[in-house]
Amino acid sequence: MLLVTFSGTAGRNRLGVQTDTGVIDVGALAEERRVTVPATLLDVVRTGAGAVDAIAPLVQDAGAANTTYPHSEVQLHAPLRPGKIVGVGLNYTEHVAESARTLDTAQELPARPVLFSKPSTAVVGPGDPILHNGDLTEQLDWEVELAVVIGRTAKRVPESAALDYVFGYSIVNDISARDQRRSGQWFFSKGQDSYAPFGPAILTADAVPDPQALDLSLRVNGEVKQKSNTRYMLFSIRELIADITSGMTLEPGDVIATGSPAGVGAGFTPQQFLRPGDVVELTVESIGTLRNPVVDAR
Numbered sequence: 119m120l121l122v123t124f125s126g127t128a129g130r131n132r133l134g135v136q137t138d139t140g141v142i143d144v145g146a147l148a149e150e151r152r153v154t155v156p157a158t159l160l161d162v163v164r165t166g167a168g169a170v171d172a173i174a175p176l177v178q179d180a181g182a183a184n185t186t187y188p189h190s191e192v193q194l195h196a197p198l199r200p201g202k203i204v205g206v207g208l209n210y211t212e213h214v215a216e217s218a219r220t221l222d223t224a225q226e227l228p229a230r231p232v233l234f235s236k237p238s239t240a241v242v243g244p245g246d247p248i249l250h251n252g253d254l255t256e257q258l259d260w261e262v263e264l265a266v267v268i269g270r271t272a273k274r275v276p277e278s279a280a281l282d283y284v285f286g287y288s289i290v291n292d293i294s295a296r297d298q299r300r301s302g303q304w305f306f307s308k309g310q311d312s313y314a315p316f317g318p319a320i321l322t323a324d325a326v327p328d329p330q331a332l333d334l335s336l337r338v339n340g341e342v343k344q345k346s347n348t349r350y351m352l353f354s355i356r357e358l359i360a361d362i363t364s365g366m367t368l369e370p371g372d373v374i375a376t377g378s379p380a381g382v383g384a385g386f387t388p389q390q391f392l393r394p395g396d397v398v399e400l401t402v403e404s405i406g407t408l409r410n411p412v413v414d415a416r
Contacts, residue, residue, distance in 0.1 A: 119135055119170065119173070119174065119177070119321070119322045119324075119325060120135060120136040120137075120319040120320070120321055120322075120325075120405070120406070121133070121134070121135060121136075121159050121162060121197065121286070121319060121320045121321075121322065122134045122135070122136045122141060122159070122194050122195075122197060122317075122318065122319045122320075123158070123159050123194070123195045123196065123197050123198065123243075124141050124187075124192040124193060124194050124195065125192065125193050125195065126143075126187055126191060126192050126193075131158075131195060132144070132145055132146075133145055133155075133156065133157065133158055133159055133161075133162065134192070135173065135177045136318075136319050136406075137177075137186070139186065139188070140186045140187050140188045140189055140191075140192075141186065141187050141189065141192045141194075142177050142185055142186050143185045143186070143187065144173055144176065144177070145157060146185040147176050147177070147185040148176060150185065151176060153172065153176065154172075155169065155172050155173055155176070156169050158198070159197050159198050159320065160198040160199070160370075160371050163198065163267065163268075163269055163285045163286075163320075163370050163371050164370045164371065166269055166270065166285070166370075170322055170324070193245065194243060194244045194245070194317060194318045194319075195243040195244070195317070196241050196242060196243035196244075196246075196316045196317050197243075197267075197288060197316065197317055197318075197319060197320045198267075198320075198371055199238050199241055199371075200238055200241065200267075200316075200371055200372055200373040201238065201369050201371055201372050202235060202238070202369075202372050202373075203235065203236040203237070203238065203240070203241075203290070203314060203372070203373045203374075203375060204233060204234075204235060204362055204366075204368075204372070204373070204374045204375070205233065205234045205235065205236055205292060205304075205308060205375045205377075206231055206232065206233060206263075206353070206358060206374065206375060206376050206377040207232035207233070207234060207304070207377065208223065208227075208228050208232045208352070208377070209231065209232075209351050209352050209353055209376060209377025209378070210346065210350050210351060210352065210377055210378065210379040210380060211227065211350065211352060212346075212350075212379065212380035213377070213378055213379055213380045213382070213385075214227055214228070214352075215380070216380050216381075216382065216384075216385035217382075217384075217385070220384045220385055220389065221296065221384055227352060228352070230353075230361060231353045231357070231358055231361050231362070233361075233362065234304045234305065234308065235305065235309070236292070236308055236309050236313065236314050236375070237309050239311060240293075240308075240309050240310065240311060240312065240313040240314035241314045241315075241316050242312045242314070242315050242316070242410070243315070243316065243317050243318075244315075244317045244318040244408055244409060244410070245409065245410065245411075246312070246315065246410060247312060247410065247411055247412070247413040247415075248291075248293055248312050248313075248315060248392065248398065248410050248411070248412045248413070249310070249311055249312040249413060249415035250392060250393065250394050250412050250413065250414055250415055251310075251415040251416055252414070252416050253416055254295060254298060254310070255295035255296075255297055255298055256297060256391065257295060257296035257297040257383075257384065257389070257391050258293065258294075258295055258296075258391050258392040258393075258412070259293070259294045259295075259296050259382050259383040259384055259391055259392065260291060260292075260293065260294075260336055260338065260343065260344075260382060260383060260392060260398055261291065261292035261293070261294060261336075261344075261378035261382055262289070262291065262334050262335065262336035262344050262378060262379070262400040262401075262402075263289070263290045263291070263292050263334075263375045263376055263377060263378050264287060264288075264289070264290075264329070264332060264334060264348055264375075264376045264402055265287060265288040265289055265290040265316065265373050265374070265375055265376070266284055266287060266329075266355055266358075266359075266373065266374040266376060267284070267285045267286045267287065267288060267320050267371070267372075267373055268283055268284065268285060268368045268369065268370060268371065268372040268373070268374070269283060269284060269285025269286070269323070269370055270282070270283045270285075270370060271367065271368070271369055271370065272359065272363045272367065272368040272369075273363050273367045273368075274363055274364060275359055275360055275363045276360060277356040277357060277359075277360040278356075280355065280356040280357075280358075280359035280360055281323070281329075281355065281356060281359075283359060283368070284323045284329075284355070284359075285320070285322065285323060285370070286320040286321050286322045286323050286326075287320065287321050287323070287326055287329060287332075287402075287405060288316060288317060288319065288320045288321070288373075288402075288405060289316070289317065289318070289334075289400050289401075289402045289405055289406070289408045290314055290315070290316050290373065290375040291314070291315040291316075291336075291398060291400050291408060291410065292308060292313075292314070292375050292378060293308070293310075293312070293313040293314065293315065293392075294307050294308050294313070294382075295307050295308075295310065295313075296384050296391075298310075312415075314375075315398075315400075315408055315410045316373070316408075317408050318405075318406050318407070318408055319405060319406055321404055321405045325404070326404065329348060329355050330348050330349050330351065330354055330355065331347065331348065331349055332347065332348045332402055332403045332404065332405075333345075333346075333347050333401075333402070333403040334346055334347070334348065334379070334400070334401065334402045334403070335400070335401050336381070336398065336399070336400045336401075337398070337399045337400075337401075338390075338392070338396055338397070338398055338399075339396055339397055340397075340399075343381045343382075343383070343390075344378070344379055344380070344381035344382070345379075345381070346379030346380070346381075348376070350379065351376060351377060352377075353377075355374075355376060358374055358376060359374070362374065392412045393412065394412055394413055394414035395411075395412065396411070396412040397409065397410070397411050397412070398410050398411075398412065
């Protein structure tokens with residue numbers, strides 16, 4: 119099931135289910151059927167499988183109800199605001215090579231996941247602008263990444279049980295100001311406002327038989343820049359969850375941005391970076407496409 123946060127003519131954010139024909143207003147449908155469901159997508163994540171099980175039969179016969187809106191009549195938003203975003207650097211072999219060549223990182227494959235954080239204030243949704251502030255950066259870069267949405271409190275989780283803690287999957291664009299890395303620290307480079315476009319939906323984990331077999335790609339102004347598959351991660355999602363939770367508690371709604379394949383702007387010769395007027399589109403198999411314009415923020 120593809121869960122979304124959307125607004126319509128009333129302007130209020132609502133919990134929805136995205137289908138081929140439109141978006142189902144889950145709250146309105148539940149009210150019509152006189153059942154209780156969580157009000158927001160974050161509430162669904164916190165409630166867990168029980169909430170998904172309550173929503174599923176409602177939306178199966180929603181065609182008979184006047185609660186489905188055409189895609190053209192709704193605005194999708196970031197599915198939720200994560201408590202924390204844990205980023206993973208250098209998690210695809212070819213990206214390790216291009217980063218060593220152009221970003222002065224180590225040539226050797228990392229022995230353990232390379233982790234960093236992005237603040238929740240960096241999150242924007244589908245269609246929202248990516249802010250290009252020329253006073254701060256002339257090297258604004260893109261990175262398509264599969265996002266893992268945590269569904270249960272996770273601490274010291276073994277690899278064998280790691281996927282049991284996943285609520286679902288989405289897309290994150292790990293926007294990076296390459297010229298704002300400071301003494302090897304990435305927080306300001308990757309954590310500025312609008313540097314974590316997120317969405318357009320969360321695909322529940324039950325609909326993803328193998329998260330290590332998803333195609334992902336990124337286009338800038340319609341031109342393909344990145345194209346890969348999650349099977350090429352150095353550290354699998356199971357390994358990432360086990361490593362992160364060895365010393366950090368993950369909570370429902372937290373997001374792991376699982377790393378970017380090769381094809382970032384800094385890896386091209388000559389280098390390519392985002393400019394105001396550009397449009398970035400990220401696609402992950404079965405989840406959808408996340409589209410954001412780049413605007414001048416000075």
